[in-house]
Amino acid sequence: MNSRPARGLVTLALVSAALAQASAQDPRIMPRLDAPSRAAITALVDSARAQGLPVEPLMEKVYEGMGKGADGPRIVAAVRSLTLEMASAHRALGTVASADEIKAAASAMHAGVPAVELGKMKKQSGLRRSLTLPFTVLADLVSRGVPVEAGVNAIKSLVGAGAKDADLNKFQRNVSGDIDQGAPPAAAAETRAKAVPATKPEDDG
Amino acid sequence: MGEWGRTTLELIVEELRQPVRLDESFERRVMVRVRRLYAQRRRHGVGGWLGGFTRVTYHPGWAAALAASVVAMVTLGVMRSRPAGVATVSPREPVQFVLVRPDARSVAVVGDFNDWGLNDTALVATNHQGVWSVTAPVPAGVHRYAFVVNGKEWVTDPNAPRSAGDDFGLPSSALVVEDSTK
Numbered sequence: 238m239n240s241r242p243a244r245g246l247v248t249l250a251l252v253s254a255a256l257a258q259a260s261a262q263d264p265r266i267m268p269r270l271d272a273p274s275r276a277a278i279t280a281l282v283d284s285a286r287a288q289g290l291p292v293e294p295l296m297e298k299v300y301e302g303m304g305k306g307a308d309g310p311r312i313v314a315a316v317r318s319l320t321l322e323m324a325s326a327h328r329a330l331g332t333v334a335s336a337d338e339i340k341a342a343a344s345a346m347h348a349g350v351p352a353v354e355l356g357k358m359k360k361q362s363g364l365r366r367s368l369t370l371p372f373t374v375l376a377d378l379v380s381r382g383v384p385v386e387a388g389v390n391a392i393k394s395l396v397g398a399g400a401k402d403a404d405l406n407k408f409q410r411n412v413s414g415d416i417d418q419g420a421p422p423a424a425a426a427e428t429r430a431k432a433v434p435a436t437k438p439e440d441d442g
Numbered sequence: 443m444g445e446w447g448r449t450t451l452e453l454i455v456e457e458l459r460q461p462v463r464l465d466e467s468f469e470r471r472v473m474v475r476v477r478r479l480y481a482q483r484r485r486h487g488v489g490g491w492l493g494g495f496t497r498v499t500y501h502p503g504w505a506a507a508l509a510a511s512v513v514a515m516v517t518l519g520v521m522r523s524r525p526a527g528v529a530t531v532s533p534r535e536p537v538q539f540v541l542v543r544p545d546a547r548s549v550a551v552v553g554d555f556n557d558w559g560l561n562d563t564a565l566v567a568t569n570h571q572g573v574w575s576v577t578a579p580v581p582a583g584v585h586r587y588a589f590v591v592n593g594k595e596w597v598t599d600p601n602a603p604r605s606a607g608d609d610f611g612l613p614s615s616a617l618v619v620e621d622s623t624k
Binding site for chain 2: 294297298300301302303304305306307311312314315318336337340341344345347348369370373374376377379380381402409410413
């Protein structure tokens with residue numbers, strides 16, 4: 238009997254400890270955030286994970302805050318707000334929603350769209366149609382002054398008519414252009430929604 | 443031309459359909475090489491610790507334990523520190539960012555796809571008569587980003603949707619990158 242098993246165990250422990258230490262210390266966060274903020278963010282991320290929410294957007298929010306020079310408490314507040322919005326979005330959209338849809342829905346909610354409206358859109362659109370871009374465009378419309386009801390109706394009609402993502406991108410650019418030129422936001426959205434050619438929803442992959 | 447193509451294709455298919463026949467001595471020659479390599483490794487082992495360790499790793503139990511430990515630690519660490527970006531592997535698609543600013547001295551692009559420029563990861567745009575642009579691979583999904591002009595002025599992309607949620611008092615644009623493999 239020699240000491241090979243013992244050496245193996247020691248090596249195993251050293252490798253494991255080094256890996257754990259290296260991955261637990263994110264150099265982008267550790268030196269820049271105060272300890273209470275780090276602890277609060279860790280708790281929020283753990284809570285989000287326990288709820289089955291995507292945690293990637295929360296970490297992105299942390300980096301955004303640091304990149305924009307915000308202090309710890311403000312970053313924590315933003316992460317907390319996003320956690321709540323994503324939880325509401327997750328409940329409204331159901332388990333079929335992708336992480337990107339939840340993230341986009343949270344953005345629309347932040348702009349003022351009720352979660353229940355987003356849930357209705359998800360139910361009406363079916364499982365195959367991703368609503369990531371429709372929710373993103375809706376958030377943009379509302380943030381540009383389009384009333385929530387007009388924005389929701391416009392997006393619903395476009396998705397219901399089978400508009401593809403390229404159509405939605407064009408629609409968004411046209412509406413924002415009209416608003417920049419002085420058009421009333423609701424009128425711009427309602428008018429431009431009529432111009433998108435209707436296709437069969439099942440054709441949209 | 444078409445006839446020639448079909449004939450060539452048929453020849454190739456016929457050749458590929460032939461069963462592979464190995465020389466009878468093939469297996470014996472392979473095993474001789476393997477044994478020779480193993481003997482060389484034992485003779486030229488790094489010695490002491492590593493030599494012993496090398497032998498330990500060949501034991502199926504040790505190898506499995508080490509692999510499981512590494513996987514568990516990496517997974518736990520990733521989940522604790524940065525679940526994003528590492529846990530999710532999305533295909534990257536080239537995206538061109540363009541901003542027209544003839545008066546700018548520098549333009550950079552920061553967003554959640556490059557950790558908002560932390561640790562010098564900002565994408566530096568090049569100037570072409572006031573049209574600043576940079577193309578970079580961005581993971582499929584929904585993203586937030588902004589232009590930083592002259593190192594201090596945060597500007598949204600005028601050709602992209604606005605992103606709601608300017609929690610930090612500076613605007614952002616939204617970007618949805620489609621997965622072209624789907």
